[in-house]
Amino acid sequence: MTFLDIVPVVVYQDIAAAHDFLVDVLGFTSGGIARGPAGTVVHGEVRAGDRRIWLHAVSTEHHLATPAEVGSASGGIVVHVDDVDAHFERVSATGANVLRPPTDEDYGQREYGVADPEGHSWWIATPIPAPPTR
Numbered sequence: 001m002t003f004l005d006i007v008p009v010v011v012y013q014d015i016a017a018a019h020d021f022l023v024d025v026l027g028f029t030s031g032g033i034a035r036g037p038a039g040t041v042v043h044g045e046v047r048a049g050d051r052r053i054w055l056h057a058v059s060t061e062h063h064l065a066t067p068a069e070v071g072s073a074s075g076g077i078v079v080h081v082d083d084v085d086a087h088f089e090r091v092s093a094t095g096a097n098v099l100r101p102p103t104d105e106d107y108g109q110r111e112y113g114v115a116d117p118e119g120h121s122w123w124i125a126t127p128i129p130a131p132p133t134r
Helices: 015-024 084-093
Strands: 009-012 029-035 041-048 051-057 076-080 097-105 109-115 121-127
Touching: 009 015, 015 029, 015 041, 015 051, 076 109, 084 097, 084 109, 084 121
Parallel strands: 009 051, 076 121
Antiparallel strands: 029 041, 041 051, 097 109, 109 121
């Protein structure tokens, strides 16, 4: 068996607004929004290079909720960019909810955190040399 791809699925109450935030604020490329017969948004997609992220609707049937609904995030997504400081400046200028400013981490990346409007944590990072292990 060969793995072909991994596609993160992130859950939102308002897929269209999440899509716009991810494209307009974080800088992803739009992969489109799909609507059902009644015009309701049922799926969205954003891209970072050739990587995709699917935006899924909240679903009690599938036990899918947003961090805002449950009051806590259980994880986040790390996105590597070529210049984390420039990305931070651009995102900060939009008034986005910055969780913390860029920081050099011992595990080999400079990163900052930002929360989207529904409470998902996004960690934007640039790899840097990790300090030598002791």
